[in-house]
Amino acid sequence: MAEALRPDLAAIAARVPQGARVLDVGCGDGALLESLRQERGVDARGIEIDGALVERCVARGLSVVQGDADRDLTFYPDGAFDVAILSQTLQTAARPDHMLAELLRVGRRAFVSFPNFAYWRMRWSLLSRGRMPVTRHLPVSWYATANIHHVTVKDFEELADALGIAIENRWFFTREREVSPTGANWRAEYALFEVSRKA
Amino acid sequence: MNAALPHRTCRLPAPLPLDSGQVLEGAEIAYETYGELAADKGNAILVCHALTGDQYLASPHPITGKPGWWERMVGPGKPIDTDRFHVVCANVIGSCLGSTGPASLAPDGAPYAMRFPVITIRDMVRGLVGLLDELGIARLHTVVGGSMGGMQALSLAANWPDRAARVLAIATTARHSAQNIAFHEVGRQAIMADPAWQGGDYYGKGASPDAGLSVARMAAHITYLSEEGLTEKFGRRLQDREAKSFGFDADFQVESYLRYQGSGFVQRFDANSYLYITRAMDYFDIAEEHGGLLATAFAGTGARFCVVSFDSDWLYPTAESRHVVHALNAAGAPVSFVELSAPFGHDSFLLDVPALDRVIAGFLDG
Numbered sequence: 358m359a360e361a362l363r364p365d366l367a368a369i370a371a372r373v374p375q376g377a378r379v380l381d382v383g384c385g386d387g388a389l390l391e392s393l394r395q396e397r398g399v400d401a402r403g404i405e406i407d408g409a410l411v412e413r414c415v416a417r418g419l420s421v422v423q424g425d426a427d428r429d430l431t432f433y434p435d436g437a438f439d440v441a442i443l444s445q446t447l448q449t450a451a452r453p454d455h456m457l458a459e460l461l462r463v464g465r466r467a468f469v470s471f472p473n474f475a476y477w478r479m480r481w482s483l484l485s486r487g488r489m490p491v492t493r494h495l496p497v498s499w500y501a502t503a504n505i506h507h508v509t510v511k512d513f514e515e516l517a518d519a520l521g522i523a524i525e526n527r528w529f530f531t532r533e534r535e536v537s538p539t540g541a542n543w544r545a546e547y548a549l550f551e552v553s554r555k556a
Numbered sequence: 557m558n559a560a561l562p563h564r565t566c567r568l569p570a571p572l573p574l575d576s577g578q579v580l581e582g583a584e585i586a587y588e589t590y591g592e593l594a595a596d597k598g599n600a601i602l603v604c605h606a607l608t609g610d611q612y613l614a615s616p617h618p619i620t621g622k623p624g625w626w627e628r629m630v631g632p633g634k635p636i637d638t639d640r641f642h643v644v645c646a647n648v649i650g651s652c653l654g655s656t657g658p659a660s661l662a663p664d665g666a667p668y669a670m671r672f673p674v675i676t677i678r679d680m681v682r683g684l685v686g687l688l689d690e691l692g693i694a695r696l697h698t699v700v701g702g703s704m705g706g707m708q709a710l711s712l713a714a715n716w717p718d719r720a721a722r723v724l725a726i727a728t729t730a731r732h733s734a735q736n737i738a739f740h741e742v743g744r745q746a747i748m749a750d751p752a753w754q755g756g757d758y759y760g761k762g763a764s765p766d767a768g769l770s771v772a773r774m775a776a777h778i779t780y781l782s783e784e785g786l787t788e789k790f791g792r793r794l795q796d797r798e799a800k801s802f803g804f805d806a807d808f809q810v811e812s813y814l815r816y817q818g819s820g821f822v823q824r825f826d827a828n829s830y831l832y833i834t835r836a837m838d839y840f841d842i843a844e845e846h847g848g849l850l851a852t853a854f855a856g857t858g859a860r861f862c863v864v865s866f867d868s869d870w871l872y873p874t875a876e877s878r879h880v881v882h883a884l885n886a887a888g889a890p891v892s893f894v895e896l897s898a899p900f901g902h903d904s905f906l907l908d909v910p911a912l913d914r915v916i917a918g919f920l921d922g
Contacts, residue, residue: 400890419922
């Protein structure tokens, strides 16, 4: 039995259709892919940059390729997947706009989750202390973080609009619990969007 | 050279057509098996050997008496578990441990020597497929290989897409690079420059090109190691002496080691086989066989792939594996790829790298 998934991953897992072709970009140790394969019978593939994590995925019998999503997504054909997943990785992409476009090139739909930099604790930290926040969810100092493009809920929605991407659904989470969309840009610690190519 | 050894062999019933247009009549394939073949024959794993390897995968080598070359990987309870799998390993055609090669007798009763047709990796795989036919194995659970063995595994996937459900290619490439060809050419020239080579016609003539073959092995052996590994193992330490001799003895430990590797090798390998097999590797280019596009080569495959490279391998560096992986992605094949960290260079696939054990066991299980 798979271990309990992080709430955003559980929300994704609940929305992936039975037997879909899925690419998880930045799949980590493959927990989501394994759950999708076991519970939904999906054709599960992954990309992960960290070799030690890839090794764990392969040892789990998953089809995971060690690679850099910024570079390697281009090697997948158009429409190769029903669903592309990018969880907590958008903010590490060299060009998040290009990454989104690539996700929706290889996948018909995509799930994208990211930490919301407009979360009130972040704002408070910057406002009150005048320093880049280090939080439970973003625990690494500014100089060492892999998160090079800090993004807010509003920023993401505007980018999707500018790229002509349709937002199908959105979910917001704070301290591992789902919160309502009202005031999400203040209240959500991280966000999950389901997006698709506009017809 | 090893005709007297009691290898287990299979004579292919049909002539073997070769890429060169020639045909090999009455080819024999020497092979070993480990573990029981299941009643449905669904548990067969074919392991393909590297350049100077052989069929003695997990049993003692009949000439050297040393353990099989992948004893650490193949056996009961090991990553390729012979309690579960029926493992087949065959000596490739062109080689010299029981399979038909340049040292074998041609139909006229004399050794082929340089009359042996030039073969390719795909020809070797044709021979292996012929053996599988004789063994009644229609579809392999997995084909596995490292280095030249990995080339055979990829060639089988590209040219006989229905014959293997899984393909595991380790420390390998889909084509030989100019640098790869260059190193092989050094080896071949060393053999052919040895007066004892006699145009390849040295069988039964009392002398064989041992010096040339030994130099070829020494040059190749360097490419199998990493600078880090060599430095760690030998550095600039001297061998059995306090000071440099100001001569051309093996002053340095690394020289002594290479000479030992070279001289040990000539005991068990035929120089002409070395010429033919390195040639086959140099000709290897799967994309070229399929209209220039590697993805096309894998378009028809239904197999799952696992590609593994090592960060210290400069003979078949990770970029070559990535090239294969990108082609497999483009072909829509399910593929895993991991670059493992190991200090041993290209030879890492033969040595103690526990991560490789985990990856192989996981891939065979999944």
